[in-house]
Amino acid sequence: xxxxxxxxxxxxxxxxxxxxxxxxxxxxxxxxxxxxxxxxxxxxxxxxxxxxxxxxxxxxxxxxxxxxxxxxxxxxxxxxxxxxxxxxxxxxxxxxxxxxxxxxxxxxxxxxxxxxxxxxxxxxxxxxxxxxxxxxxxxxxxxxxxxxxxxxxxxxxxxxxxxxxxxxxxxxxxxxxxxxxxxxxxxxxxxxxxxxxxxxxxxxxxxxxxxxxxxxxxxxxxxxxxxxxxxxxxxxxxxxxxxxxxxxxxxxxxxxxxxxxxxxxxxxxxxxxxxxxxxxxxxxxxxxxxxxxxxxxxxxxxxxxxxxxxxxxxxxxxxxxxxxxxxxxxxxxxxxxxxxxxxxxxxxxxxxxxxxxxxxxxxxxxxxxxxxxxx
Ligand SMILES: Cc1cc2nc3c(=O)[nH]c(=O)nc-3n(C[C@H](O)[C@H](O)[C@H](O)COP(=O)(O)OP(=O)(O)OC[C@H]3O[C@@H](n4cnc5c(N)ncnc54)[C@H](O)[C@@H]3O)c2cc1C
Numbered sequence: 001x002x003x004x005x006x007x008x009x010x011x012x013x014x015x016x017x018x019x020x021x022x023x024x025x026x027x028x029x030x031x032x033x034x035x036x037x038x039x040x041x042x043x044x045x046x047x048x049x050x051x052x053x054x055x056x057x058x059x060x061x062x063x064x065x066x067x068x069x070x071x072x073x074x075x076x077x078x079x080x081x082x083x084x085x086x087x088x089x090x091x092x093x094x095x096x097x098x099x100x101x102x103x104x105x106x107x108x109x110x111x112x113x114x115x116x117x118x119x120x121x122x123x124x125x126x127x128x129x130x131x132x133x134x135x136x137x138x139x140x141x142x143x144x145x146x147x148x149x150x151x152x153x154x155x156x157x158x159x160x161x162x163x164x165x166x167x168x169x170x171x172x173x174x175x176x177x178x179x180x181x182x183x184x185x186x187x188x189x190x191x192x193x194x195x196x197x198x199x200x201x202x203x204x205x206x207x208x209x210x211x212x213x214x215x216x217x218x219x220x221x222x223x224x225x226x227x228x229x230x231x232x233x234x235x236x237x238x239x240x241x242x243x244x245x246x247x248x249x250x251x252x253x254x255x256x257x258x259x260x261x262x263x264x265x266x267x268x269x270x271x272x273x274x275x276x277x278x279x280x281x282x283x284x285x286x287x288x289x290x291x292x293x294x295x296x297x298x299x300x301x302x303x304x305x306x307x308x309x310x311x312x313x314x315x316x317x318x319x320x321x322x323x324x325x326x327x328x329x330x331x332x333x334x335x336x337x338x339x340x341x342x343x344x345x346x347x348x349x350x351x352x353x354x355x356x357x358x359x360x361x362x363x364x365x366x367x368x369x370x371x372x373x374x375x
Contacts, residue, residue: 001310002027004136004146006124006159008035011277011294012152013109016116017055018302026116029138031123031153035110037102039253040178041214043068043193043206044105046086046370048292049095051299058095060108065100066207069191073354076198078239082354084362089370099193099206099214101180124153127162133272148310149273150301152294155262157279163270168263172284172336176218177231177256181249183213186241193288196238199347200340203235203242215245216285218259220340228254259284261333264326269314276301281325286335289328289369296372297321303375320373328369 003019005012008030016026044052044061052058069090072083090096110118123139133147151159155169185207195204200223205215219226219234226234231254232246262282268275277294300320304313341347 001025001148002146003148003150003305003310004029004144005150005152006136007151007153007157007277007279008032008118008120009152009154009277009294010105010109010291011279011298012150013106013113014051014055014295014298015150015152015276015301016118017057017109017112018298019305020114020116021055022302022306024305027144028113028116028118029122029124029136029144030118030120031139033121035106035120037106038178038255039180040102040216040255041099041180041206041208041212042102042105042291043288044098044100044295045288045292046089046093046095046097047372048295049098050093050370050372051295053095054299055112057108057112060111061098061100061105062096064104064108064209065098066209067191068097068099068193068206071097071193072195074194074196075351076196076203076238078194078196078241081197081351082357082362084366085359088363089366093370097193099208101208101212101214104209124158127159129163147272151273151275151279152277153279155260155278155282157275159273160275160279163273164265164267164275167265169260169282170263170333172259172261172333173221174218174259174336174340175221175226175256176216176259176285177228177254178214178216179246179249179254180208180212180214181245181253182211183245183248184211185213189241195339196242197339197347197351198235198237199344200342201234202339203238205242205245213245215249217246218339221258228256259336261329264329267318268322269318271311274301274314274317281322281329283325283329284332284336286332286339287328287369289332293325293328297325300373300375307375316375320375324368324373 002025
């Protein structure tokens with residue numbers, strides 16, 4: 001059986017790797033002419049790293065990236081509001097959270113494609129249902145017949161547009177800038193992800209390898225004319241480290257994007273076709289789980305396809321994955337709003353409540369995120 005995947009992002013590549021391991025022929029169609037990830041970092045949380053362990057990719061990820069032992073929310077002066085020690089989960093699951101350059105992650109995934117065919121410069125433009133399968137039409141005028149289709153083509157998915165019901169992309173009213181800089185953090189911060197919350201703004205950073213750090217800055221879109229050129233003006237009240245990091249980043253490598261998500265859908269699968277990753281459940285990045293969820297999708301779908309017929313597997317995959325992905329989307333949306341509270345009294349109250357939250361509650365919440373579903 002040949003399975004066709006649209007999109008060679010993290011979700012599509014991971015799905016190909018899981019399916020080829022189960023002995024399936026996989027064809028991946030990617031619109032880009034080259035696999036060129038955005039110049040930024042990413043944190044692979046424990047759940048994603050468990051999948052990497054299953055697929056034999058853990059060592060490569062750890063070697064290229066940097067282990068993270070604590071995830072902290074701080075005030076703008078980097079005074080901790082909540083510090084979350086990850087050791088409990090490191091021990092429980094035998095893997096750690098890893099911060100990594102997206103280019104390294106993509107390279108590891110592409111290198112792991114063995115037997116799967118990757119077609120670049122293939123932008124899907126339309127789909128026609130035909131008997132038991134589909135005819136896939138591409139922008140270059142070519143067409144391909146497909147019996148089994150996975151849409152891993154991101155938040156603006158063409159597969160979703162062509163074959164599924166209406167859905168809504170929601171705008172958070174927040175803009176995010178991301179960058180990678182040659183910078184060595186002081187030793188205290190080397191194995192931490194820190195996210196500093198100001199008023200209507202936040203700044204996060206983590207070391208992604210021995211030479212580079214990855215940072216992100218988020219502002220409400222009603223704060224004047226913020227841009228990659230003048231970003232540092234919006235973070236003068238933050239700890240001096242923030243200015244140093246921004247100064248170390250060439251403006252040309254800073255990426256700007258509005259933060260959006262996909263309003264939870266009630267259906268990701270139909271006869272012979274399934275949606276996966278951001279195409280099914282794009283989330284805001286506030287919990288650092290978007291890619292991790294697409295990696296979990298790939299793993300669970302692969303396990304289901306290994307056990308059931310393709311259509312039964314799609315149904316099972318949806319049943320197993322939808323509640324968790326939906327919880328992440330909804331919680332992440334709320335976290336984004338909480339992080340940008342403008343009223344100083346409410347912001348102090350929020351910080352106070354976060355400081356009082358016992359580790360065991362945080363641990364219980366994280367348990368729900370880090371635990372992989374079972375097929
Ligand atoms: C600021 C920010 C920070 C983030 N940080 C994290 C983090 O720390 N941890 C984490 O887990 N997640 C994070 N995420 C989320 C993560 O980046 C996404 O969830 C993840 O990349 C989704 O992967 P995907 O493969 O589903 O979709 P995508 O990455 O969007 O890939 C889709 C692929 O499909 C291709 N494609 C699209 N349309 C077509 C078409 N018509 N024909 C052919 N190909 C097509 C695209 O070119 C692309 O290659 C962050 C997101 C943002 C915005």
